[in-house]
Amino acid sequence: MKTRSNDWLVGLTIVITMGLIVAATLFLQQSELGRKRDTATARFRDVGSLQVGNAVVIRGVSAGRVTQIALAPKGWVVVAMELDRATTLPVDPVVLLQASSLFGEWQAMITSRAAVPVNRDVVAQVEDALDAPTGALPGAVLPDIAQLTTVAGGIAGNVASVAERVRTAFNDTAALELRTSIRNFSVLSGDLARAVRAQSRNLDSLALTARVGLADVAASSAALRRTMQRVDTATSTGALEEILAESRVASRNLRLATERFETLSQALAASEANLRGAIGKADTVLGRIERGEGSIGLLVNDPRLYRNADSLLVELRTLVVDVRRDPKRYFSVRVF
Amino acid sequence: MLEIIGRAARESLESFGAAGKLTAEAVRSARDVRTWWPNLTLQARQLGVDSLPIGTLIALFTGVVLALLASYSFTGAVPRYLVGTLVQKTVMMELAPVLTGLALAGRVGANIAAELGTMRVTEQIDALETLSYDPVAYLVVPRVIAGVMMFPVVVGVAMFVGLGAGWAASLGLLDLSSTEFLKGARLFFDLFDVRYGLVKAASFGFAVSLLGCVNGLRARGGAQGVGSAATHAVVQSAIMILVLDAFWAVVWLLGRTP
Known part of the structure; x- marks a missing residue:
C-alpha cells in the first residue's frame, strides 16, 4: 500500500512538472496551439542579428514571427516566417531586417518595394534578391546601430586626425604667416573691389548696348515674323504655285528665244562670211578699177572715154529721136 | 602542515576513486532490475517529491531578489523590460539548477x-x-x-516558480507592467535554456546521489563516522555541482550563438 502511494505521488509529481515545463515553454515561445498560420519565406545575403522567434511586422503591427533561418546555395540565407492567417501582404512585398531597439532585438518588416528606404546598399540587396524562386520574397538588411556607430567612429577618428594635424601645423610661424596672408588678402580684396566697380560700370555700358542690340534683334525678329507670315500666307493661297508655273513658262520661252538667237547668230555668221567675200571681191574690182584695168577702169581713169561715151549717148539720143520721127528711114518691113 | 595537505589530497583522490569504482559497480548492478525497482519510487519520493518545498522556497526568493536586483541595475537608457530577460535567463539556466542542486546536496x-x-x-x-x-543494486x-x-x-x-516569482515581484514591487515583463522574458527565450538547465540538474542529481552513497558506504566507527560521512558527502557534492556547472558551461555554452 505504501509502495503504491509512493508510485502515485511520484508519477503525479513528474507529470505535473512536465506539464508545467511544457506549458511555460510554449507560453514563452508564444506558441499558439491550434491557431492556423500562413508561412512565407524570404531570402537574403545576410540576416544580421536576426534570430528564430523575432517578430514579423507589417506597418508597425506584429503579424507573425521568424520560425527558421537556414543557409541556402549560392550564398543565400533563407528565412521562414509564420504569419497570422488574416494577414494581407503589401503589394510587391519586400522583407527588410532591422534592429527594433538599441539592445540587439531585430525584426523582419514586410513592406512594399516602393517603401524601401532610399539607400544604395539596401536597394542593391533588394534588386539582387529579386530573382528569388517562386514564393520567396526578396529581402535586405538595413544598417543597424552598430554599423552606424562604426561609421561614426571612423568619422570621429578622421576628424580627430585632422584636428591633430591642424594643431601641429598651426604654430607661431603659421600664425604670423596667416596674419600676413590675411593682410595681403585685405589688400587683394580692396583691389578686387575696385576692379569689380570698374567692371561693373563696363558691364552697365555693355548691358545698355546689349539692350539696344536686343531691341534691334527683337524688331528684326518681328519683321522676320511678318515676312514669314506673308510667306506662309502666300504659300497657303497658291500664289507661289502660280508664280512657279509662270516662271516655268517664261523659262521655256527664254529657252526658245535663246535657240532662235543661236540660229540667227549662225545665219549672221554665214552672211558675214558672204559679206566678207563680197567685200573682198568688190575690193578687188575697185582695185582693178582704180588701176584702170578693165572697161570700167578705163572709163573711170580715161576722160576721153567718158567724153566719147557722152558724145555717143548724145548721138544715140539724136538717133532715137530721129528714128521716132521717121522710122521708115531706118526700118523696112516687107511681106514676101 | 604538509602532512595535513597530503592526507586531504589522498582522501579526495580516494573519494573520487571510490566514486568511479562504485559507478562501475552500479552500472553492472543496474541489470538486476528486480532488486532495485521496488525501492525506486520510495527513493524518488524521498529525494524528489519531499524536496519540492525547499526547491520551491529557494526559487521563490531567488525570483523576487533577481527582479529587484535587475530593476536596481537597469537604470538610464537600459529598458526596464530587460528585467524579464534577466530573470528568465538567470533562473532557467543558472540559479534554479545550481541553487536547488546545492540545497539538495545538503x-x-x-x-x-x-x-x-x-x-x-x-x-x-x-x-x-x-x-x-x-548492496549496490539494493541501495545505490x-x-x-x-x-x-x-x-x-x-x-x-523551481524554474517555473522562480520565473513566476520574478513576474509577481515586477508587478507588485516594481513599476513594471505584465506586458513589459513578458516582452523581456520572451525576447531572448530559447528552448535551449530549458534543456540546458534540466540536463545540468540531472547531472547534479547523479553526482549528489552517487557521492552520498560513496561516503555512506565508506562510513566507519559509529555515530562520528556517520556524521563525518554526511559532512563529506555535502561538501563533495557542493564542489561537484560547481565543477559540473562550469563543465557544462564550457562544453555547451562556449562558442554557441543564440
Missing part, C-alpha cells in the same frame, strides 16, 4: 550518506551481503536513478 546527499553510513556501522549492509543481496542503484530522475523535476518546478 538535504539529499546528507540523507543518503547518513542512512547508508548508519547501515554500514550497524552492519546492516554486511547482513545484506550475508543474505546474498547485492535506486538512489542514483531516483536522483537523476527527480532532480530535473525539482529544478523544473
